[in-house]
Amino acid sequence: MAVRKRGTRAPARNHQLVRILGVLRDVDRLGGTDLYELAAKWGAATRTIRRDLAALQEAGVPIIAEKGDRRVRWRTAYRDRMASGLTGLVDASHYLALRLAMQQAGPARRTSTIFAYLEDLSDRIEKALGPGDRERLAAIERCFLQHDRAVWDSAPPDVFWPLVDAISTSHLCQFTYKALGAKEPRDFTALPLRLFIHHGTGYVLAWIPKHDRILTLNLQRLRGLRSLRATATPPGGIDADGWVESAFGVWAGGPTTTYRLRFTAGAAAYVKERTWHPKQVLHDLADGGVELELTCGASPEITAWVASFRDSVEIVAPRSLRRDFADLGRWLASTYATGPRVLRPAPRAGTARAARRAS
Incomplete structure (x- = not known):
């Protein structure tokens, strides 16, 4: 019985498959890439990369070539097929998050997983846009007064981004909070649900499992925040969207x-x-x-x-x-039927002591 010899064709095919899939991943990134970048990255000739791109196009992958500043760039055109374009992908909230990540810096923010993702995404957008596009975006931004972003910019950074992280991953947090009028701050465990702005102040909507209720916390009154390992999900009767419908402003505790x-x-x-x-x-x-x-x-x-x-x-x-x-x-x-009452001002502390000594 003849034994078929195993050659090196299978590894070569595997290498080719890995390269083609890698090329697909690279052209799918925001801004795409060019032939020379792909050739250098995958150790292949530019004509080989051209064949890979042609094979992907024959397989139905919408890959297009666009003229860049110096070279032709290749990218996927999935986004071009969306009827709503970029506006369907990025709304005002997404834009705000990106702008915060692009402008803010600091170790407290960089420890946040969600901030790292936004920062990476903003870097990719910055690289994909040319100087002209970046200036046009800046011109659009200057058309609007951005009171909301100013609130987030002034929020304590050591609690803002950890809160965003905890909300996105449903992690419980240990809050240290000093309520208005309280003498001392107190500690409690809660699940942050949403961040929002009301009358120029940032708030976090949170659920306290111990008491099974929702409350709102002023970010400026937070004295400390520690994300815990435990995660939680509020009961079916408690949800952030339902709270919005039941509240008028910040407080929603009444019947x-x-x-x-x-x-x-x-x-x-x-x-x-x-x-x-x-x-x-x-x-x-x-x-x-x-x-x-x-x-x-x-x-x-x-x-x-x-x-x-x-x-x-x-x-x-x-x-x-x-x-x-x-x-x-x-x-x-x-x-108001008559004039204001005439009231004597309260004596100052020093004046009261002097009066007592004199008597």
Whole structure:
């Protein structure tokens, strides 16, 4: 029986397959690559690389050649087939994350896995864009006032990026937090869910497993943050998106309440051109006014917001808030019916001691 000799063809074929797959990976990177880069990387002649690219094209891989600054660059055209183009891939949140990673630096941020990924992606974008494209992006950016990014830029770096990391991987964190009015900070374990901005301040939405409730934490009041090894998933009844629908502002701890607020014709345009709550409903009134209906957790924030409209709003529901404003109206009427009360200033500490000695 003849024995077929094993030659070196199989290893050679394996090497060729590895090279072709490697070429495919290289041309699929943002910005693509050129023949000389591929030839140098894979130790092959440029004509061999051309054959590899042609074979991939015959297999149905959409590879195109584009003229660059000096050489023709080869890349895949998957992104070109997307109807929405780049805007379908990158929304405002993605852009913000990239810009933060491209502008910020420092050891505290670089320890974050998600920051390292964003930084790598931003480097690839920087290399893929020419000077003209980078200037055009900068010109677009200058068209907008970026208050939100300023909030993130001013957030404590030793907690901001670790929080982003923990949210993306569902890791529990040990928080050291000093609440407003508290004498000392306290420690507790929570799962960070979302970062958001409200009235020019950064907040983290977090779930406390021990008490099974959601709370909001001001980033400026965080005194320490330590990511734990343990991961967690909130119960089905607790989710960040549901919290957004139930909250009016930052605080959402009150009972679910339906508000019906009737605005005058003078305030109608201002009210109608804004979204006050994700599930608001507007009803036009015959006198030119508008009635706003929304359901959210009762909170002091919505009470203060309604009061800011002064005599341009009437509370239809709930009755409890209507009674509160009736009490407020009586207090305002009695307080402002006359001039301000004359009150003596409190004595300073040194003055009080001197008076006691004199007596």
